[in-house]
Every structure is written in C-alpha cells, then in structure tokens.
Amino acid sequence: MDLKIRKHAETYIIDVNGEMDLYNSYKLKELVMKMLEKKVEKFIINMENVDYIDSSGIGALIYICSTIKKMNLRLMICNIHGSVKKVIELTKLMGYFPIAGTVEDAIQKIVTP
Amino acid sequence: MPDFFLTLINNSFWAKGLSALVLLAYLRKIGPRLEIPVLGEFRSMVYVLLATDLALFLVPWIWAFPVLQGMGILYFHHRVLGVSSPNTKVSPWFWILGVPTAVVGVVGPILLWPLWLGALGPAVLLTLWIMFAVKLYAVSEFNTERASVVLASRRSLIQAMLGLQVVSLIMAPWGGYLNPLVQMLVFPLANLAHTWALSYWERTVEADKSRHLGTLEKNLESLFEFMIAIGNAISEKLEMDKVLDFVVKSAVKATNADGGAVFLVDEFDDVLKVKAVEGDFPPPYQVPPKVKLKIKDLANYFQSTPIPLDKTIVGECALTGQGIYVRDTRDDERMVQNAQLDQIYIASIILVPLMQGTKVFGVLAVVSRRGNYLFSADHYSQIRTFADYTSLTINSLFTYLQLLEKQEMEREVGIAAEIQGQLLPSQLPRVSSISLAAFSQPAKGVSGDYYDIINVRKGQILLAVCDVAGKGIPASLVMVMIRTIIHLVAHQPGMSVSRILDIVNWGIAGKVSLDRFATAALLSYDFAEHRLEYSNAAHHPLLIYRAGTKTFETLDTEGIPIGLEKKTKYNQLHTVLHPQDIVVLYTDGIIEAMNDQGTQYSLESLQQVILAHSDLPPEKLKRTIIEDMNGFVGKAKQHDDQTFLLMKVDG
Numbered sequence: 001m002d003l004k005i006r007k008h009a010e011t012y013i014i015d016v017n018g019e020m021d022l023y024n025s026y027k028l029k030e031l032v033m034k035m036l037e038k039k040v041e042k043f044i045i046n047m048e049n050v051d052y053i054d055s056s057g058i059g060a061l062i063y064i065c066s067t068i069k070k071m072n073l074r075l076m077i078c079n080i081h082g083s084v085k086k087v088i089e090l091t092k093l094m095g096y097f098p099i100a101g102t103v104e105d106a107i108q109k110i111v112t113p
Numbered sequence: 114m115p116d117f118f119l120t121l122i123n124n125s126f127w128a129k130g131l132s133a134l135v136l137l138a139y140l141r142k143i144g145p146r147l148e149i150p151v152l153g154e155f156r157s158m159v160y161v162l163l164a165t166d167l168a169l170f171l172v173p174w175i176w177a178f179p180v181l182q183g184m185g186i187l188y189f190h191h192r193v194l195g196v197s198s199p200n201t202k203v204s205p206w207f208w209i210l211g212v213p214t215a216v217v218g219v220v221g222p223i224l225l226w227p228l229w230l231g232a233l234g235p236a237v238l239l240t241l242w243i244m245f246a247v248k249l250y251a252v253s254e255f256n257t258e259r260a261s262v263v264l265a266s267r268r269s270l271i272q273a274m275l276g277l278q279v280v281s282l283i284m285a286p287w288g289g290y291l292n293p294l295v296q297m298l299v300f301p302l303a304n305l306a307h308t309w310a311l312s313y314w315e316r317t318v319e320a321d322k323s324r325h326l327g328t329l330e331k332n333l334e335s336l337f338e339f340m341i342a343i344g345n346a347i348s349e350k351l352e353m354d355k356v357l358d359f360v361v362k363s364a365v366k367a368t369n370a371d372g373g374a375v376f377l378v379d380e381f382d383d384v385l386k387v388k389a390v391e392g393d394f395p396p397p398y399q400v401p402p403k404v405k406l407k408i409k410d411l412a413n414y415f416q417s418t419p420i421p422l423d424k425t426i427v428g429e430c431a432l433t434g435q436g437i438y439v440r441d442t443r444d445d446e447r448m449v450q451n452a453q454l455d456q457i458y459i460a461s462i463i464l465v466p467l468m469q470g471t472k473v474f475g476v477l478a479v480v481s482r483r484g485n486y487l488f489s490a491d492h493y494s495q496i497r498t499f500a501d502y503t504s505l506t507i508n509s510l511f512t513y514l515q516l517l518e519k520q521e522m523e524r525e526v527g528i529a530a531e532i533q534g535q536l537l538p539s540q541l542p543r544v545s546s547i548s549l550a551a552f553s554q555p556a557k558g559v560s561g562d563y564y565d566i567i568n569v570r571k572g573q574i575l576l577a578v579c580d581v582a583g584k585g586i587p588a589s590l591v592m593v594m595i596r597t598i599i600h601l602v603a604h605q606p607g608m609s610v611s612r613i614l615d616i617v618n619w620g621i622a623g624k625v626s627l628d629r630f631a632t633a634a635l636l637s638y639d640f641a642e643h644r645l646e647y648s649n650a651a652h653h654p655l656l657i658y659r660a661g662t663k664t665f666e667t668l669d670t671e672g673i674p675i676g677l678e679k680k681t682k683y684n685q686l687h688t689v690l691h692p693q694d695i696v697v698l699y700t701d702g703i704i705e706a707m708n709d710q711g712t713q714y715s716l717e718s719l720q721q722v723i724l725a726h727s728d729l730p731p732e733k734l735k736r737t738i739i740e741d742m743n744g745f746v747g748k749a750k751q752h753d754d755q756t757f758l759l760m761k762v763d764g
Contacts, residue, residue: 007383021752022584023519029628054753055561055582059628062677066627083705090701091632091651092673 003031011042011110013103017049020057020084029060032067041073044106048079053087065097076106328491335367336502354389356510360477360503361391367499368463368492370479375467376420376427377475384419385431385476394480395457397464398425399450411456427464427476434473436465436500438493461487465500469508477503522585529589530555533563536589536596542568546640546763550731552739553756554702562700562756563592567603572640575603575610576758578652578698579633579675591629594621595675599635610635611648611685614675618650622679630676634698638690638760645696648685650675653699656716658723660693665720692764695723695731702755706742709749714742731759 001018012035016028032043045064050057061077068075078100080088088094100106342359357375365373372394376385396415403410422428426447430437439462442448451459459480467475477500481488541549553562561584567575579595581588598617602608613635621631634652638645647655647668654669670684690696697719706714722741726734738757 023522025628055580055630055632056584056628059582059630062630062674063626063628066677087701090653092671093651096673096677 001025001027003027005031008107011044011107012040013044013046013106015046015049019052020050020060021052021054022056025056025060029063032064036067036071036073042110043068043073043075044100044103044110045075045077046079046103046106047077047081047084048103050080050084051082053084058087058091058093061097062093074110076100076110078103078106325491328495331367332495332498335363336498339363339499339502340506353507356503356507357389357475358391360499361389364477364479364496364499365391367495368479368488369486370488371482373477373479375475375477376431378422378431378473379419383422385422385427386419387416388475390416393482394478395451395459395482397427397448397451397457397459397462397478397480400457408456426462427478430464430466430476430478431473434466434468436463436493436497438463438488438490440487440489458482460484463488463493463496465496467500467507468504469511474507525585529585532586532589533592536563536592538564538566541566542574544568544574544640547574547638548731548761548763550735550759551757552735553754555754556702556751561588562702562754563596564698564756564758565596565599566758567600569603569637574638574640575599576636576638576698576760577633578700578756578758579631580652580700580754580756581631582629587626587629591621591625591631591676594625595631595633609648609685610637610646611670611683614648614650614672614683615681618675618681618683619679621676622681625676627677630674632674636696636698636760643690643762644687645690646685646687648672648683650681650683653701653704656697656699656720657688657690658695658697658720658727659691660695660727661691663724663727665724690762692762693727695727695734695759695761697723697757697759699757700754702751702753703742703757705753706746706751706755707749708746714745718742718745731761734761735759 001016001020001024004015004017006013006015014028014031018024020028028045035043043064045061065075065077076098079102080099088097088099098109100109339359357377361373361375364370370392372390372392374387374391374394375389377388378384379386394415395411396418398420400411400414420427422432426437426439429447439445439448441461442452442459448459448462451457451462460483461481462478463480464476464478466473467477477496479488479492479496537553538551541551549566551564551566553564555562561581563577563579563581565575565577567577569575577599579592581591581595595617598620599613602613602616614633617633631650632652633650634647634655635649636645636647636655647670649655649668649670650672651674654667657666657668658664659666666688668686668688670686672683673681675681699719704714704716704719708714718741719738722738723734726737729737735757742755
C-alpha cells in the first residue's frame with residue numbers, strides 16, 4: 001500500500017493505492033494520527049485505487065473515522081467501489097462512514113457541511 | 114680581423130640565433146615533463162623566429178621582422194590564455210589590426226616606403242599589446258578557471274613584452290634595432306618570460322592533479338568510515354536522527370566546510386524542516402530584517418522556520434531532485450542576499466537531494482563562510498557521492514526495518530494461534546434431533562474467526578460465528594472477551610440472541626481499540642418448538658436450505674459491528690425449521706475464496722453444492738463443500754480465514 005497526500009485549499013486528500021490489509025493498514029492510521037498532531041482539520045480519504053480491503057483495513061477506517069468524529073473535525077471517504085464497497089455494505093457501515101462519490105463531491109460536502 | 118669580428122657581432126642573426134638555440138635547449142630539457150598542446154606551438158614559434166632571422170640575414174627586410182615576430186608573440190599569448198582558460202577567445206580586433214600591419218610590414222620594404230611609415234607596424238603592435246594587457250588584467254579567479262596561472266604570470270609577461278615593444282618602437286626607425294644589446298638581452302628575456310609562464314602553468318596542472326587525487330582518496334576514506342558507522346548503527350539500533358547527524362558531520366569534515374545541515378521534507382505540508390545542523394550554517398535565503406540583528410535570533414529563526422518547497426534554493430533542490438553547486442554566491446542571484454549581508458554571509462554552497470527510491474526525502478547542504486575558500490567541483494562530486502550512499506543506506510535500512518516489523522508481527526501471530534487453539538470447541542456437543550458440523554481454517558497461521566457451539570440447556574443450542582478485525586494477540590484477546598461474555602450470559606434464563614449481542618457489544622465497546630471491531634452472528638435453536646432465533650451484528654446473513662421446497666432463504670438483521678458504539682441495539686428474527694432443513698453460518702472467507710483468475714467462489718456455488726448434496730449428513734456435506742471449494746480455488750493462496758457451521762434438523 002502506498003499513500004500520497006495532496007492539498008486542496010484547507011483540505012488534505014489522502015490517495016490510498018493498493019490493498020488495505022493486516023500488514024499495512026496501520027500505515028494509514030499512523031499517517032492520519034500524525035496529521036492530527038499537526039492540526040489538520042479536513043480530511044478526504046480517496047479509495048479510488050483500493051481494490052481489496054480486509055477487516056483490518058475496515059478497522060483502520062473505523063479508528064480514523066471515530067477519532068476524527070470525536071475531535072469534531074471533518075472527514076470524507078470517497079471513491080469506494082467493487083469489493084471494498086461490498087465489504088463496507090456487508091458490515092453495515094455505509095451509514096457509519098461519511099461517504100462521498102468522487103473527490104469533488106467530497107470536497108463539496110466538506111466545505112458545506 | 115677586428116673589423117670582421119665587429120661585423121659579426123653587429124649582425125643580429127648570431128645573437129638571435131644563439132638565443133633561439135638556448136630556448137630550444139631549455140625546451141628540450143623541460144619538454145618531456147610537459148604534456149600540453151602549447152608546447153608544440155611554442156616550439157614552432159621559436160622555429161619561425163629562427164627562420165625569419167635567417168631570412169633577414171640573407172634579405173634584410175627590416176620592417177617585416179618586428180611585425181611578424183610581434184604577431185607571433187601575441188598569438189602565442191592568446192594560446193597561453195586560451196589553454197589556461199577555455200573561455201578566453203582571441204579577439205577579432207587582433208586580426209583586424211594585426212593582418213594589415215603585417216601586410217604593411219612585408220610590402221613596405223619592397224616598395225621602399227620611408228622609415229617613419231615602417232614604424233607604424235610596431236606602433237599598432239603596441240596598441241594590440243595594451244589591449245591584450247587590459248584583457249589579461251580583466252581575468253580574475255571568479256570568471257576564469259585556472260585563473261591562478263594567469264594571475265601569477267601576467268605581470269612579468271606584460272612587463273617583459275612591454276619593454277620589448279617599447280624598445281622596438283623607439284629603436285626601429287633609427288636603425289638601433291640592430292643593436293646587439295637589444296638583440297642579446299631584450300629579445301631573449303622576453304622569450305624566456307613565455308617559457309617561464311608555460312612551465313608555471315604546467316606545475317599548476319600537476320598540483321591540481323595531485324590535489325584531485327588527494328580529494329578522491331579522502332573521499333574514499335570518509336565513505337569507508339561512513340559505511341562502518343552505518344553498519345554499527347544497524348547492529349545496535351537504528352535511529353534515523355543519529356544517521357543524519359553523522360551524515361552532516363562527515364560532509365562538513367570531508368569538504369572542510371564551515372557548516373552543514375540536513376533538511377527533511379515534511380510528508381504532507383510541502384515544506385522542508387531543518388533536521389540536523391553542524392557548525393555554522395546561516396539560512397541560505399532572505400530573512401526578515403528584525404531577525405538579522407542577533408546571531409542567536411538568527412539560529413532560532415533558521416531552526417524553527419519551515420521552508421516551502423517552491424521557495425529558496427533549498428526548496429528548489431528538493432523539488433527538482435537536482436544538486437545545486439554555487440561556487441561563488443556573488444555570481445548567483447538566488448544567493449545574492451547571503452553574499453551581501455555579514456550575519457548570513459555565505460561564500461560558497463553545495464546542496465544535494467537525499468532520495469528514497471525516486472522520492473526526495475531531504476536535502477544535504479554544506480556552506481563555506483570564508484571568502485577565500487570556495488568549494489570546488491571536486492567537493493561537489495564528493496557531497497553527491499555522500500548523498501547517494503546515504504540514500505542507498507537509508508533505503509536498505511527502511512526495508513530492513515519493515516522486514517523486522519513483519520517478523521515481529523508473524524511471531525505474534527504464532528503466539529495468538531496458540532491462544533486461539535484453546536478457544537474453539539475441541540468437540541461438538543452430541544445432541545438429539547439435530548446434527549452439526551464445523552470447519553475453520555486460518556489463512557496465515559492464526560484465524561481472526563471464532564465459532565462456538567454451546568449447549569445452553571436441555572433442548573436448546575446456541576451457535577456463534579464471529580470475525581474479529583486484525584490478527585495477533587490483540588485480536589485474540591478480543592476473541593477471549595467475546596467468548597467469555599457469551600459463555601457467561603448464554604445460560605441465563607430469558608436470554609435472547611439479540612440481548613446477548615447487546616451485552617457483548619456493551620462489554621467490548623470502549624474497552625478495546627476501535628480497529629479491533631468484530632462482526633458476529635448468533636443463532637439459537639429450540640428442539641421442542643423447532644424455533645430458530647437469529648441476530649446479526651454486521652455478519653453475513655444466515656443461509657437456510659428448505660428441504661421441502663428445495664430452495665434457499667436468508668435471514669438478516671440490522672446492526673453495525675460489535676465494539677464501535679456502546680449504545681448499539683441489535684434485532685432478532687425467528688423462523689421454524691422442518692426436518693432435513695439445513696442452516697449455514699459462514700464467514701466471508703468461504704464465499705470470497707478466490708482462484709487464480711481472481712474469481713470468487715460465491716454464495717451461488719455454495720448453494721449449488723448444498724442443493725446437490727442435501728441428503729448427506731452434515732459431517733459428509735462439510736467435506737463435500739470443502740472439496741468443491743478447494744477444487745475451485747486450486748493453488749491460489751487465500752488471504753482470509755474460512756469458517757462455516759452446518760446444522761441439519763434430523764428426521
């Protein structure tokens with residue numbers, strides 16, 4: 001898994017590339033925690049290039065999501081598709097995660113809550 | 114006899130010929146040591162002089178002589194300059210003025226022009242010489258490579274040549290040009306000056322070479338030291354900060370710099386931060402006027418101010434991934450502020466990127482703050498070597514660390530596998546009116562899946578399937594907690610499956626890290642009433658095979674995974690089972706089992722096997738399902754645990 005960060009105004013977009021599984025999901029968690037330390041307030045996690053996620057990956061997303069919620073900051077997860085979407089649906093977390101279609105939608109939703 | 118002797122001595126040819134021979138002898142002596150193109154030019158010039166003298170001896174065209182010789186000498190000077198500094202070109206004025214003069218010098222005597230016209234040649238030569246001298250004096254070590262040789266020799270060159278030109282100008286019209294004193298002293302001395310310049314140049318080249326060799330040796334030595342130190346760092350404990358500190362120190366030492374620094378790229382802010390500083394390293398960019406006053410403020414400012422990637426020379430280096438070498442800060446507009454202000458004075462700077470793969474993760478920089486000590490191209494290549502090696506080392510260290518982490522994780526998984534072995538029921542309870550079968554296979558050593566079959570009381574049985582996120586000891590502990598709670602509450606009277614899930618969730622949520630959530634499904638079956646109750650916490654729906662209609666049904670309830678929110682309440686559904694009905698509880702590892710082509714086994718396949726073999730007892734049906742699934746998957750490696758429970762109503 002490979003993580004890239006880009007910036008759109010105040011919003012940080014994390015592009016996740018590759019599989020989110022037991023052996024690397026912690027990286028995303030660590031990155032977001034680091035960003036929180038640096039007072040980043042608006043996050044978008046772009047899952048466009050993630051084709052596989054296991055329960056550890058979902059776990060990482062839950063952890064990130066709840067931490068950000070607790071701090072009253074903003075998060076959007078976008079471009080979930082295929083088996084990733086299936087897993088999230090199956091675990092009944094579609095309502096739990098703040099989900100947007102594309103990156104643009106996510107930016108829109110973050111700017112106008 | 115004395116008359117003949119006087120004539121002989123008065124004839125310029127002997128004196129000139131003698132001085133030319135002395136020169137040739139001298140050249141022969143130093144010749145083997147010179148490996149420079151100018152030598153050939155110089156030697157042929159002496160031959161030309163000798164030849165013109167011989168011609169003059171036979172056909173005394175006085176005016177041709179000073180012009181031809183002077184042109185030769187000027188050309189030679191340009192060659193010296195040209196070789197010592199490739200940037201200096203022979204000025205076109207040299208040809209524009211020199212060629213007509215030569216023509217006048219040759220044609221004049223034939224046409225028997227008056228003497229004063231003949232003096233025109235030396236006069237133009239003098240002008241040319243002054244031009245040349247001006248040009249020579251424009252050379253400085255900042256605009257010319259190997260300026261040192263020109264600087265050291267130009268005074269004597271100019272003085273000797275000026276003397277020669279003045280003498281020829283004054284003497285020529287009055288025939289004094291044939292004066293043996295002039296011939297014997299002035300000309301040979303002027304010629305010797307060239308030879309001296311030549312050998313000086315050669316010495317400089319040699320000194321340069323040996324210095325270069327010395328630098329290479331030192332470079333190798335410091336690299337060697339560096340490699341040993343890095344090796345030690347690995348065998349003890351890797352600390353990135355220490356490695357970087359060491360890199361800066363080595364770089365400063367190797368280049369004899371006044372200061373060095375490492376900047377690291379901040380992962381998501383697009384800025385560079387100062388990580389390690391050695392010696393005296395002023396900010397290589399414009400600082401606000403307030404800060405400039407105190408050295409201490411300046412250091413604080415430098416340490417605490419991140420540098421945007423698109424600004425300053427440091428940012429440029431990180432952004433482009435290219436090394437930057439500024440020999441003299443006065444010549445580079447990016448560094449002008451440092452050349453002007455004493456507090457942040459930098460004379461010379463080298464910046465090179467530190468790479469991890471193709472990504473720039475930092476910048477290594479060294480500065481000189483002494484105006485008389487500028488970094489050379491050697492220093493630049495040395496720092497580059499350093500940075501390359503550092504990048505290489507840090508790359509392998511990262512890989513090594515990742516490997517260690519993975520090993521650690523695998524070891525933990527092994528321990529967890531043992532814990533888990535104790536959790537799963539060692540044998541299935543034997544009960545009347547239903548038959549059971551269970552299958553669970555971990556993907557990598559330890560399973561995140563947990564199943565249980567509990568004989569709650571006579572006539573009622575509880576089946577549980579649970580999939581905990583993650584693996585290893587933390588996941589196993591969550592599994593232990595869930596199992597304990599289920600076992601504690603399942604036996605209590607009036608307990609429903611949804612209530613059990615509520616309690617499990619209540620007990621887990623907030624107690625464990627959020628990424629250790631679990632999906633779970635609970636099923637209880639009452640033998641007397643044939644009543645099945647089912648509650649689901651984000652697990653796969655329950656699959657029921659109806660023997661009567663040979664069709665499948667699914668049961669599902671709402672509810673997010675266990676462990677996320679304390680307040681979560683779960684629902685339950687119930688149905689009545691008939692003889693030969695089969696219920697299947699499974700985890701995603703079953704229906705998502707993948708073959709080489711990336712196709713999943715799917716719920717449909719599972720249903721087809723069950724449909725085709727519904728008459729088999731659960732234990733045999735289990736084996737058939739496993740065979741079918743394995744046949745589908747082939748040799749593809751599975752990365753999820755596989756678990757399913759079968760329950761068939763007897764009769």
